[in-house]
Each structure stands twice: as C-alpha cells, then as structure tokens.
Amino acid sequence: MISPKQILKKHWGFTEFRPLQEEIISAVQKQKDVIALLPTGGGKSICFQIPALAKEGVCLVISPLIALMQDQVENLNTKGIKAKTIPSGISQDEIITLFDNIKFGGVKFLYISPERLQSYFIQQKIKELNINLIAIDEAHCISEWGHDFRPSYRNIKILRELNPTSNFIALTATANKKVLEDISKNLDLNEPQIFKKSFFRENLAYQIFTVQDKLQRLIKIFTKTKKPAIIYVNSRKKTEQIAAFLNANNFKSSFYHGGLSTIEKTISFNNWMSEKTPIIVATNAFGMGIDKANVGLVIHLDLPSSIENYTQETGRAGRNNEKSFGVLLFNESDILLYKERLEKTLLSINEIKEIHKKLYQYFQISLGELSETTYSFNILEFSKKYNFSVLKVDSAIKLFVNNGIIEISNNYNKKSTLQFIVNSKTVLNYIENNTNIKNFTNSILRTYAGLFEQEVKINEFFIAKKAGITTSLVLENLNRLYNDNIITYNAVKSDAEFTFLFPREDDYTINRFSKEMKQYINQKKQKSEDLVNFVKNDSICRSIQVLNYFDESKTKNCGICDVCISKNRKVKKGISEEIINILNQNHSLSSSEISQSLVANEKDILIHLRQLLNDDKIRINHQNKYQLNL
Template identity: 45%
Template sequence: MSKAHELLKKYWGYDSFRYPQEEIIASVLDGKDTLALLPTGGGKSLCFQIPALVNEGICLVISPLVALMKDQVDNLMKRDIKAIALTGGIHADEVITLLDNCVYGNYKFLYVSPERLQQDWVLEKIKNLPLNLIAIDEAHCISQWGHDFRPSYTKINLLKPLFPNVPMIALTASATLDVKKDIIKQLEMQQPKLFQISFARENIGYFVYETEDKGYKIEQILKKNPEPSIIYVRNRKMCHDLSFQLSQLGFQTTFYHGGLPKREKEKNMHLWMSEKAQVIVATNAFGMGIDKPNVRTVIHVQLPENLENYYQESGRAGRNGEKSFAVLLHHPSDTVSAQSQFIHSLPDKEFLKTVYNKLCNYFQIAYGEGIDEQFSFNLNHFCSQYQFPVIKTYNSLTFLDRQGIITFSQEYSEKIVLQFLLESKEVIRYISLNPQDEEVILAVLRNYSGIYDMPTAINLSLISRKSNQPEAVIEATLLRLKEKGIIEYTAKNNDSSITFNEVREDERTINRVSKYLEAQNELKQNKLQAVLDYVTDKAHCKNSLILNYFGERGTADCGNCSYCISKKVTKSNSEKDSNVLLKLIKEKPLSSRELQQITKISEEQLIFALQELLDNDFIKVLPNNKYTIN
C-alpha cells in the first residue's frame, strides 16, 4: 500500500485515505472482485483510480453519465494522468482511433458508456486492451430494483469471460438490500468483498416541515444558519425566481441548472464555493463532483422523486462532521403536484412509440439509418410542433436514454465555429512565440483542413482529446486567439442534444424495450410512495425511516430530527400553547407566520400545537392557508 499512499500524495495532495478507501483499494490490489457502497462524498472514484495507477495497464470505467465521465476525465488530465471517454456522438472511425490510442498512447483510463459495450466491434477492440481493472460506476443501474435501471448495464457481464483474471469493482452511493444482491448476481462477481459504510449521518438532523409559506420558512432557516446552504428546486424557472426573491431579502444568492452556459455555471459555482454567496439555488443538475465540507443546510422545496436521490442530495451537508441540517418543506398540495409530475406523466407504450417515431421524423432519419447521428434539440419546440405534453415527453426521452436507444443530453452546450484570419506562416510564427498554445492550435489545424478558408464548426471534446488538454483550457486559448485577431470565433447555444445510438426500426425498437416500461412505472410509484410515507409519518424518527429504507433495521431514535425534537415538547406546554392559539384564531383567521410573530412560540411547538388542534377538529385551514375555527 506504500505505492498507493505515494500516488495519493503526488496527484491529490492528501496524506491519508478516508475510511474505508484504503481497505477497498487493498482488496482490488489483491485481485478480488469488490462491491463498495459509499455515501455521496465518500470518495468513490479514488477507490478505482489509485489501484489502476499502481498497476501496469488500463482501467476500463463504465459510467452512464456523459457529464460525469467528462468531469472525471478533465480532473485526471489536470493532474497529468492520461484519460479518454467514448461518449455519444463520436463516429465509428474516431472511436477506432481512440481505442488504438489506448494501446499505444500510454493511457491509464478509458471511460465508456454501457451502450458502447453492446457494439460487438467495440467489445472486440476492448478485448485486446491490457486492462488492469474494470470499474462499474453507478452500479445500482444494473438492477431492476434500482431507481435508475438501465438494461445496457446487464451486458457488462460479457467482460467477465474476456478478462477472467482482471478484478472488477462496482461502486454506488445508494442501494437497498435487493439491489446489492442483484449487482453481485448480474455482474457475475466471484466471491466479492463487500464494503459498506452505514447510511447513518449522525451529524445531520433530518427535518420535515409542513408549511403553507415556504419562502418565509426558508428565510427563517437561512437567518438562523448563515453558513453555506444549498436549496434544491424542481425546475430552472424556480431557480431564477427563488434566487431573486432571496436576493431581495438581503441574502447573497446565486443559482445553478443544466441550462446555464458553461462559463456562467463556473462563475456561479465559484461565488458559492468561495462563500461570496451564502446560498446556491439549484436543480438536481447540481452536485456532481461537489465536495464543500462546511455546507450547513440543504433544503428541498419540493418532494423528491425517490429517497435515494433525497439521501444523496441532503448528504452534501455536513461533510466536515459539524452539526448540519437536511430540511424538506412540504404542503399537502405537494402530494398532488408530485403525483402529477412523477406518476401521471409516465408514458405508456403507445405514447412512447409515437414520440420515438416523431423524433426520427423531426430529424429526417430514414428507416434503418441514424446510428451515431447527433443533433441540437429544443424540447419545447419539439413538443409544440407535435402538440405533446412536455413532462410526459421528457419522461419518454429519458426512458429511451436509459434503454440506450438515444443519448438525451440536457447539458447546455456551445457549438463553436471558428476561422483562422492570418496566413499559415503567421500562425506558425505565433506558435513559436507562444508555445503554451501550440498543442491546441495544432490539434485544430490537423483535424479541420478548411479552417483557413471558411468558418468551420469544431468539436470541443475532440480537440480536448487530441491536444490532451481540458475543455476549459481550450476555450481560454480560443478566446485569447480571438482577442489577438488570429481567429474569428463564435459560439451558438444549444439547450440540449440528441444522439441516436441505434438505427431506426420504429415498432421493433419500442417492442424490444416496452417490457421494461411497465416495471419501471410501477417501481416509480412505489418509490414516490416511500417519499410520501417519509414525509407524512409523524410517529417515527426521520433518521430511522431513512436507515430502514436502506435495510438498516432496528436503529435507535437519533434525538436530532424534527420528530425527535417534537417529542421533547411536554404535554403541559402543548396544552398551554393550544389554548393561546385557539383564543387568537377565534378572534380572526391567522396564518402560522402571523401566529408565530404574535406568540413568539418556537416553530416546533407551534407546529405541534396546530397539528393537535387540527387532529381534534378545533380548527381548519382556509384556501388562503389561514387557520380558522372549525
């Protein structure tokens, strides 16, 4: 393990591993199949990156998320570790070149999507690579019991007979008991070593608040806890709206979602990471690779789709071990809203077939064609043209993505078009004076021959691979060349993109995957019901409910969640508070905010007393969310 410690210090600057990273790495280096369940922020990537660097050869990393692959490749390249990713939209001839480079280019990491392994010729190429480790990230995707099942993951076991002596490590942040068993079975792991940290986060208090005024509740929380905070919302519009509202209240706030340009994402992220902004309001696009240790509160304004996502997102609080809070705000109407978004908008087979056919027509793809073709895509325009409901269509495209039929990238992207304005000899002279720009310029010139004659669209990820430079460095270089008058450089914005991973076969395509649709819809219903049970359960510790969901039974009450704290409210205090509230409500209808401002009763006691009055039919809630006598 001394070599592992040397590499940790050399590339990452750490003196020691977190528990149980060292034990997991030792298992892999010992040649054993390994399953590692580490909560979000537990440092999963080091568990395969370090052993891959210790041994000769290449580590094959299988990941379902393009953004995650790009993020990890960029981070490795910044550390002068050679890595490439075979993402969607790369044509076959380029994939062959990249795989050949893996053999002769001294690469240490090859990232691929599980869909790539379904292509026989890709598998044939990979078969000849000197693999030292196979790493399966987001391994819960292999299980039909998981919250993000992808059938293409079940084909990973094709690698086992091809590399019988190469260890396999499967990693995930959240898996129930059934999912763990399924991962081992589906991957055909041989006597695997299992490493699992308890899902308990003793420093996090889980709070569920029923409130009709979420804005006021957020204001209270942020004033009470002025440290860094994350607020998760459901859509991009609410990101902007809530961020603006909090700014108007005097909070330093920024926002983050998948529709922002890369530079604005980086700027907003920096504001929050450097604590120039206390709060970042975000969709679930935020979180990948984020490791800010002193986050005090994570607030969810709406119900999450499942407890796996909620656990991961709320787990971004308190990574420094300090006391922190995961707060979920809800109102009875949220149940209807969540069912509408997550359940009622699930597609059936006929709707899925219609969306797929129209999508092919939209991009003029003929029957039997379309594989590896990539297009810019605007969901709202597509839905408007065919009169499709947006959320149901979005769910259809997401399903097609998870089945590997298409890659539906919702990351904001820029289509870069550039042309060299100077003659080639002047460009060569510039390179001699500015050697730091040489690799990027030569990569562009070698791959786009007509770039002196006309504006040419370039592929940023291709130039990144050819120059062995992160995309951020390439963008900075191009901007510098533009400012010096060497190139003309423009960027056209795309909201998302669609890549077709298979030829168009219409009904045959959909019939093949429709068997998974019904099972997925039922699973989504069950998982949302688990969220509703968590929110409405007033008789059990919130921490215990989460642990029980992940298979940790018989856990003691945490003493630190909204339920445990409500138990501390004595009956005599409750009766006294109820009498005070009842007297005020008899005079006129009042909201909970107004009642708290008048009485100065603590929020926990107020909620407890109001619930008692509601349960005993002394009061009722009016449509304007004020309480009145029943």
C-alpha cells in the same frame, strides 16, 4: 512499488483514507471482485483510481452520465493524471486515433458509457488495451429495483470475455440488499467482497416540516444558521427566483442549474466554495464532485424524486462530522403536485409503442429499414404534430435511450439564448424605423423577462407559435436583429440529433423490451409512494426510516430528527390563549406571522390553530389569514 498512501498524498494531498477506502483498495489490489456501497461523500472514486494508478495499464470506467464522466476526466487531468472519454458524434477514424493515444500516450483512465460499450467496434478496440481494472460507477443502475435503472448496464459483463484477467469493482451510494444481489449476479462477479458503510449519520439531523410560507421559513432559518448551505428546488427558474429573494433579504446566495454556461457554473460554484455566497440554490444538476466539508445545511424546497435522491443530496451536509441539518419543507399542495407530475410522465406500453412508431414515421423511415442517418429533432414540433404530451415524449425518449433503441446527442433539451444589447429607448426607435419587425420584437419582449439584463434561454418554435409565423421566419428575424447589433443570439441547431440503432419494427421492437419497461415504470411508482410515506410519517424516527429502507436494522432513535425532538419536547400549554390574545390585538394574521409572535414550535401552533377553527373560535378570511370569529 508506490503505496496507496503515497499516491493519495501525491495527487489528492491527504495523508489518511476515509473509513473503508483502504480496505477496498487492498482487496482490489489483490485482484478480488469488489462491491463498494459508500453513501454520498464516502469517496468512492478514490477506491478505483488509486489501485489503477498503482499498476501498469488502463482503468476502464463505466459511467452513466456524460456530464459526470467529463467532470471526473477534468478533475484527473488537473491532477496531472491522463484520462479520456469518447466524445459523442466522432467518426470511426477519430475513434481509432483516440485509442492509439490511449495505448501509447500514457493514459490511465478511459471513461465510457454503457450504451457506447454495445458497439462491436468499441469492444474490439477495448480488447487491444492493457486493462488493469474495470470500475462500474453508479452500479445500482444494473438492477431493475435500483433508482435510474439502465438496461444497457446488463450488457457490461461482455467485458468478462474481452478482458478475462481484469477484476471488477462496482460502486454505488444507494442500494438495498436486493440491488446488491442483482449487481453481483448481472456482472458475473466471482465471490465478490462486499464493503458496506452504514447509512446512519449520527451528526445529520433529518428535519421535515409542514410549512405554508416557505420563503418566510427560509428567512427564519438563515437568520439563525450562518453555515454554508445548499437549497434544492425542482426548476431552473426557481433557482434564480429563490436566490434573488435571499439576496434581497441580505443573505448572500448564488444559483446553479444545468442550463448555465460552463463559465457561469464555475463562477457560481467557486463563489459558494469560497463562501463569497455561502448559500447556493440549485437543481439536482448540482451534486457531482462536491467535496465541501463544512456544509451545515441542505434544504429541499420541493419534494425530491425518491428516498435515494433525498439521502444522496442531504448527505452533502456535515462531512466534517459537525452537527448538520437536512431540512425538507412541504405542504399538502406539494404532495398533490408531486403526484400529478408523476402521472403526467408515466407511460403505458401502448403509449410507448405509439410514440416509438411515430418517431420512425416523422423521419419517413420504412418498415424493416435501418437508417444510418443522423436526424435533427425538435421535441415541441414532434409533440404538436402528433398531439402528444411533451412530458410523455420526453419520458419515452429517455426509455428508448436507456434501452439502446436510439442514440441521442448532447444537444438534447439545450436552448438558444438571446439578450438585447441596447437600451429599451434604442429598441423603440429601431422598431419605429423597421415596422415590419415591430410586432415580432414586441412579441419576444412580452414572452421573455429580463432580456435587457442577461442572456435568456428561448425556444424558436414556441416564439413562432406565439407570433403566428413560421419557425424559419423567426430565425430570419432573429438573425436580422443580430446583424443590426440589437441583440446577441446564440442559436442551438436543434433540440437533439437522433441516430436509430434498430430497424423499424414498430411493436416488435418495444415488445422485446416491454418487461424491463414495465418494471421501470412500476418501480418509479413504488419509489414515489415510498417517498410520500416517508415524508408524511411523523411517528417513527427519520433515521430509522431511512435505515430500514436500505435494509439496515436499527431500533435506537437518533434523538435529533424532527420526530424525535417532537416526542421529547413537552407541548407548551396555553398556546390557544396566546393566539386569541394576539388576534385580539391584530385584526388578522397569517400562520407565519402568528409563529413569529409566539415563542413556540410551529407544528404545535398549527395544531392549536386547527383546534380553534374546529371550535369556531377563529376563522380564515378572504386573504387566507386568521381572525377572531366574533
């Protein structure tokens, strides 16, 4: 029989395993149930892929994200390993054909979502397969205390009945003791062997700084650091803006977010991997399948959603064991915005019930009726009709999907795109000759920037609202511009397609899931508080804080985080005098301009600025700059 190392060499090109991989694979091959806790970059997938390849049959992989499943399926297929997933929206006949291909076509991996597993028909088709291993990826989702809790994960144990001879391997990158216990209990694991790699990274320096001018700090960082870097931000628009700013300052960068086309994502990713653009600015959509060993720097320009997300994302730095940095830049306004955003998305049970009831009303479904129709849904239209916050509707829909109340297509939150393919002079001539479309065209040009340079994502309902016309007239006008070769227009049919999985029972349906929903909301609040406390705690070593969060006890300071460096560094004397001298020579300066003029730590400079303000020796003027208080 081919050995794990031979499989590793054949398909991945490596001759040695990473720490714990070989031990985990050995336990799986001995038919043991296994829980593997490997931080980001620990190579979790190999731990189930190699033992599955070493024996006859199909490995069933439960994964929560469609994009993650597709990414892994593509990666396996490029290695010559047959893997499949069940596309959304396919018919029962197509599912039968797919399972026949899996049974008789040498397919080694079937990736499936936990929601799809709830179908009795799918369960029976799985029963027909020769399953050699069941892998549960992102297993923390099974616990109400794990980030991204998914109640549908609780029903995975049905596979025990369907395939009693198959062993389980549960994998996660972020879990504390309580979550690991929940995983074992809820999967009915039989005396599982737990493999846990420490979260301690001796070569990774967590550095968190209070900064007012983040853009100037980026210039300062990249002037010193030439290693490949990832910058995480919380909006698609910001990825493009920050990348443009860096390029304008001669730092080669690209951007990446979920709204890009597959080709655009591939180009951005490849340019970064080849270091044609060594800096990539991204949302957290950038993360799956990244295996670049020499990333020296991960910067968060916005607060991440949790400590789990922070450690997962910073963990992409320093995989070559060289010193690397996880930098987070924040200020008090970031904390306020973070808290406000959380409040805007948190729901009460009454709000959840109201949105749920209105969804059925919106599609005219009667009490007691189980509709098998698939409905087109526009979140903006729905929110406007019932005067709901769009953010709260979005949060409620995610809860309904996670609890198996509705199923939603991949089109959710996708947008149509538009670009003018002629120059502005031609557009002006066109609208002068077609006056009935002039106001509409001008309205689009005022609403969206960059329409002549690239494809821009648009929302037809929003355009209709701005122009004061119907959505159908917007579509008619856009198609006219398209047919007259003025624009390219790629229309998305709707924001989403809904299928209701429960009959309409209003409050009764939500009451069944209210306990899980409340726990999810409470843990989201708790995780937000934990993150803010972590960011603001500058008295305890960052590594110790991270390890304590994940139930690891460590008392030795890392020596390289911002807290340790601050404690070890002797505070430079005479900073106040130097600030006064600099302000004497210059009428007024910002804090970043003062920092650039002084050879001192920015944190120390800010402390001295506050003291000088308190002593009335300096003041802040109307331009938000410091000047002497004469």
